[in-house]
Amino acid sequence: MKKLALLATALAMMSGSASAADMAVKALKAPPAPAFDPWDIAFGAAIMNDYVFRGITQSNHKPSVAAYFEPRFNVNKDLQFYIGVAGESISFPNRAAAEIDVYGGIRPTFGAFAFDIGVWGYLYPGGTCQFGGTGFDASGRFQGAECAANALANGNTMKKDVSFFEVYGKMNYTVNDNWTFGVTEFYTPSFLNSGAWGNYASVTGKYTAPSTVFGSSGVGMYVSGEFGRQWFGTTDSFYGTAAFPNGIKYADYNTWNIGVGFTYKVFTLDLRYSDTDLSKGNCNAFTGDFTAGGTTSVTPINPTGLGSKWCGATGIAKLSVDLTAMTNLK
Incomplete structure (x- = not known):
C-alpha cells in the first residue's frame, strides 16, 4: 500500500510540473510586433x-x-x-x-x-523696389517710379x-555617441535674385556630452561649430556702379x-558666436544695409564708402522647441 501511495504522489507531482511548464511557455510568448508606420511629422518654433x-x-x-512644419515618409x-x-x-532694405x-x-x-540632398526655396513677400535717391542705375537707365518713390536715405x-532657390547636399559622419562631423x-x-551665382561650402563638427554630465536631471549638452566659405559670381546691371555698369562681382568671404x-526634453538653448x-x-555692397553709414569704407564695388555692421562679429542666443508626432504626440 505504501508503494502504491508513493507512486500516486509522484504521478501527481509530475502532472503538476507539466502543467506549470505549459503555463510558463504560454506566459513567455512574445507580443505581436507593432505595425510599421512610415509617416511622421516634425515641427517646432524658436525665438532668437x-x-x-x-x-x-x-534681422538688423x-x-x-x-517656426517650421515638416512631413516625412520613412521608406525604411x-x-x-x-x-x-x-x-x-x-x-530687409526692401522692407520685406x-x-x-x-x-x-x-x-x-x-x-x-x-546624407541629406534636396532643394530649398527662399521667398521674401512684401518687398518694394529700392534704388538710391534717383531711381537711375549706373548707366542712366530709369528703374521705375516705385524705385525712386521708396528710395533709401543712404542711397x-x-x-x-x-x-531665390538653392540645391544642396549634406553629409554627416557619426564617429560614436559623442562625435559627429559633416560637410555641406x-x-x-x-x-537673392541678384543675377550672381552663389556657392557655399562648409565643414561642421559637434561634440555631444555623455547623458550623465548633469546627473539624472535630464539636461544634455553639446558643443558645435562650422567653418564655411561663400563664393559669388557677377550681378546683373541693377546693382551696377559707374565702374561696373553691367553688374558687380560680390566679394567672396569666409x-x-x-x-x-x-x-x-523638447527644448534647446543654443548660445553661439558668429563672425566673417x-x-x-x-558687406554694404552685398546687403544694401539701410543702416549703413560713413564714407571711408570704399572698395571697387562700394564707391560710396558706406560701411555696414551686418557682417561683423555677433552673439546669438536661441531658444527652440522641436517635436515629432510619432515621438511626442503618441
Missing part, C-alpha cells in the same frame, strides 16, 4: 536675439521668431523623404518682413554616414523681389561660428 545666416544678420541685429529605417515649410521674421522657406529632399543613411539699393554644399544660379547648447572676414564696404 538675432537671425544670422552664413555670418550675416537677416534685432530679435527674430521662427535608412531612407526618408521629406518636404517642409518654415518662416523667420527679418528686416518675413522669409518663407519651402523645401524638400531625401535623407539616405549608410551605416555611420547620413543703397535692393530689388523688390529677392526670392549649396548652389544657386542667382543669389564665415565661422562656435557655440554651446543645452537640451531638456567680409569688410564693412563689401
